[in-house]
Amino acid sequence: MINDIPLVYYLSLSAALFCVGLFGALARRNAIAVLMGIELMLNAVNINFVAFWRYGSVNPILNQAGIVFALFVITVAAAEAAVGLALVISIYRSRDTVNVEEIDLLKW
Amino acid sequence: MLSAITFIPLLGAIIILFLPSDNAIKRFAIIWSIIPLILATIAWVIFPTWPDFTLMGSYCPPDIWVASANTYLGECAPWIPVLGIQYHLGVDGISMPLVWLTTLLTTLGLFYSARVINERVKEFFALFLILEMGMLGVFVSLDLFLFYIFWEIGLVPMYFLIGIWGHDTDRPQYAAIKFFLYTLAGSVFMLLAIIALYLFSTPHTFDITLLTANRDNMPWAKDALISTLAFLGFFLAFAIKMPLFPFHTWLPDAHTAAPTAGSVILAGILLKLGGYGFIRILLPMFPGTFQSLALWIGVLAVISIVYGAFVAMSQNDFKRLVAYSSVNHMGFVILGFAAAAALTNEQVTSPELSNYFNNGAAAINGAVLAMFSHGVITGGLFFLVGMLYERTHTRELAQFGGFMAKVPIYGALLLLTAFASLGLPGLAGFVGEFLVLQGSYTTLTALTFVAVIGIVLTAAYFLWKVIQKVLLGQADEKWAKLPDLKGYEILTLVPLAVLMVLIGIYPSWILDTINQATIVVLKAVGAT
């Protein structure tokens, strides 16, 4: 029963989500949209982790590294989202914009 | 004693740096320079009676002790033991008169300069004393390294003396740098030769007495290439210094540009460093090489004599004429050394050919005496030229004339010095020349026939250019008020004049000293 949905489905879902997230992180102009893309990537990774935990490990009950890792990722994602949003607000306050194409002070 | 004579001038120079006023400096320098003169006189007077060898210092290796047995007042101390360099001083009959002459001419030069030099006095007198130290050091040092150091020390003060206090119209900077670089080029080769001797000797040593005494066992003496190259290295340095044709062209420029006392020292002593090198280093250490090259060196010497006289004859500048006359006289010195060197071993050692030995000794005696006399005579001539320049501010012979009437004391002294220089018997120049001719007719007969032409030419240019143009004839109006020699000028010239007459009339007093050393040198040359 549990093996009725093949692993590949999950993995492709995760890959698709990841790509969507990557696209969003790299191509969106709004900084918050970039952060959303990053969140998507992280969640895609979570799906990947859980899928491999359920379908890949020998003894899923004893070897819980996958879901633990996913919990870590969620935590980190949350922290990182908070910090990222704080940074965006800070940038907005000083630069008056959240358009990442306009924040290029490190340009040569 | 020798260290004292050599380094007291240096001490004087250092003290001068702290003296406040020009007058104090001048007085101090003159008085201080009398000290080495007195010491040198004492050294010469006690010379023959001093015991054969005196050790002053803590350490002299036994072989050096034995080898220096013919030098007096020796001092020996280790200096850089790693390289085998000793602080080894000593004089023999050849260097003693030259040391004395150095101290005398320095004192006279300082005495005269005190009245003439008035700018940058401190530097002048300090440099002069350092120069004296350099010259004295060359004459007394018996270690090649020490010899070289003192040789080089003599260059730098002279460079400054010519360059700074030289007469502006004579391109003093050009003359000074020419003198410096030319002489330095020669001494660089000498340095190479010294190092070669060191490396190729067993045991490695820089000591002149050891190198001479053990010459026949040394690898450098046995290897023809090394000894020839070393000979040439030394020869080049000494030939440039003497100067020998064709290395003489620095001399006229240096002499005309130098201040009077500088010229006196340059002609009087510095040129003799080269001759001293001939007799101290070249002849005893490289007799074989010297003998094979003696003819060529003799040819160069004769060319110096005749050519120097010819060129002197066409000069219109008084000082330049005297400079070329130096080339002429030094040619005789080198001819004497070459003649002595040309003796074959057999001639030196065999008792039946004692004539050759004696005439060879005569040649060396003559050459050394000629050096001494030349120092006295040409030193006097340069003083006279300088005194004339002070009064007339020109050295052009064409402008002079009739001075015998205007400045009779000057005229009389110039007459005396000129005749001494052209070798009139009864005055100093003749004895040296005669002895050299005596020796060189023995071994280099054909060359000497040519050399005597130089004697006639010398008479010609002195009589014509110096005496006739300067003293005789009619004085131009602008010289109407020419003052005669003042007291200090007479005092400068009188010792030289007395020496000229003394050596001419009775040369034994100096030749006895020289002869002792000559016999030793010749015997060393012969011993195989």
Add this chain to the structure above:
Amino acid sequence: MIQNFTLFIPVFPLLAFAIIVLLTRRNNRLSAWIAIVGIIMALVLSLGVFLESLAEGPELAQHPFYAAPIVWYPYGLATMNFGWFVDPIGSVMLFMVPTVCLMIFIYSVAYMRHSHVDEQGHHIQEDDPRYSHFFAYISLFTAMMLLLVISSSLLQFFIAWEVMGFCSYALIGFWSFRGLKEHHIDEAQVGRARGASIKAFLVTRVGDILLLTGMILLLLVTGTLDFTQMFNPDGLNNVLLADSPLPGMTWLTLIALLIFGGTVGKSAQFPLHIWLPDAMEGPTPVSALIHAATMVSAGIFLIIRMFPLFVVDSQTGGNAMMWVAIIGAFTAIFAATIGLAQNDIKRVLAYSTISQLGYMLAALGIGAFVAGSFHLIMHAFFKALLFLAAGAVIHSVGTNDMLKMGGLWRKMPITFITFMIGAFALMGIFPFAGFWSKDEILLEALRAGFYGEASPQTQTIRFVYICLAIAAFLTALYTGRQIFLTFFGKPRDEHAYEHAHESPITMWAPLAVLATFTTFLGLWNAPFIGAFTHYIGEGGLMGLPQAFEHTAFDQLAWISMFLSLGIAIGGLIVAYLIYGFRPVAAGQPDPFARLGIIYKVLVNKYWLDELYGYKINLDGTVQRGLLIRFAGALSRGSYWLDRKVIDGLVNLAGWFGRILARLWGWFDARIIDGIVNATASVTGEIAGWWRTMQTGDVQNYALIAAAGAMAFAIIFLLRSFT
């Protein structure tokens, strides 16, 4: 006993010299006195030695008074010693030299006072401005001549010889040394004196270096220059006979010729005679002293001293002596011809001196030692007399030119008589000194040349005789001419004639003394007395122990005597015919000039000065001869060579060094440093390209990171599959 003090003889005049120079320069009278005292003391001591020598007699030659105590210099294991050496001929010289010199000194006291007319027309007499210097120099000169006569070593001889040369220079040029404040000379004379003094010194120097060379070669070959040792038989016969480097000549011949070279210079023989006539520019006492009595005799004395050398040389086939004879004889006749055409009273005497010296050399050259040395002594006396008398004439008349004189015998009788005595002696007229000595020489030449055994030298000796005979004729001719022009006839210059007066006693007394000697001294060797021949000839010489041959007075001797007398008188008669019979009037040219081209050649002295000497013109300028000009050109050429070529090389080295330095500097700056700089700029360029990667856009960075990660992942996957 006195001979132990021989070395003191020169000391007195030398001391006089030193005292005058250093102390009494300003006091003329005192200086003259000191000089005279010096020579008197030398004379006294010399006479003492002379008398002692006479007492020894002829053996003195082989056992001379000799000692060489002074070590002049050591050389090697030998020493060169000086001392004294007195043999018979030396002792006679010791008699002659101080005597003649004393006469000249006394004469000079008055001669060196000059008279002139000042602006107010008064006649002023005042001392020469350098009066004391004159006496100093002649004292030094005399000291040196005496030293030369007593020298024990050839080197000592040479030194005295040379110092005399210096004195000669100083004395000939005496009037050129001070300048023109003198009233009695003009600028031309000063110029002439200047040129003459240098000419004398340089020409004799040429001879001197020949002597120097010969001397040193002698020292080399025999090992000594001492007169007692150098003629030892071993040296003379063995060593010296080895062949010298010059082809065909033994050492002996070479050395003898070189030593003769010194004589040619000092005694003014052809070709080095050119200095003597010009040396007449000096004051007359100088001419008498140096060019009659002493210095030129020194050259002859040298040959006398070295005579054994020459004799052995000719005995062994060398021809040195022959050359002495040839040059002597040639000079005798050569100088006599020139003397005929001279108008200066002193120049005639100068050429006469050269000619008489040639006589002496010719005599020595043919082996007539006694005759030659006798003539030397006699000549000193009468030539000094002639010069002093001529000087008296010049001093009173004020000119040297004989064409301005005439008829002076009335005005200056003593001078006239003494001059005549000297002239007769010179011509060789009985019974005056020259007769005996000249006759001896002619006799010897005649005997050996025409009546002796045939030998290789016979031709030479015949040549010598003919030359000497002709020269005797010419001597009489020009001396007669001189007498007639000067003393006889009508005065040619009224002003000069008025001026003429007899000299003061200090001047005519020496003349009288010398005339007395001239008259009677010859008798010393008159044929029947022969004292001189015995004294000098019997003992031979040091190194030549056999006595000189002396043939008794035979028929040939009578013939020769009358012959030479006849020649002399013949010459006198011819002179009378030309100059005495119809005296030359004022303004008239010399009758001799009618000989046209011959006269011209003689007046110009065969143009020798223009060839290798230099001619001193009347106005004091100097015209250089070809040889001198050549030397001058050589000198200037050498200087050019030195300045441009040799020094040019040195400067080229310097210039080259500078160029090299600049090249190196460029190399260093551009190339080596360029590499360093290039490195830097390349780095900069590359960095410039690379930095464009920093766009500042975070998403770019992220894109690249993602792409990189993906690339890694793909590679990793691919690898794990293979």
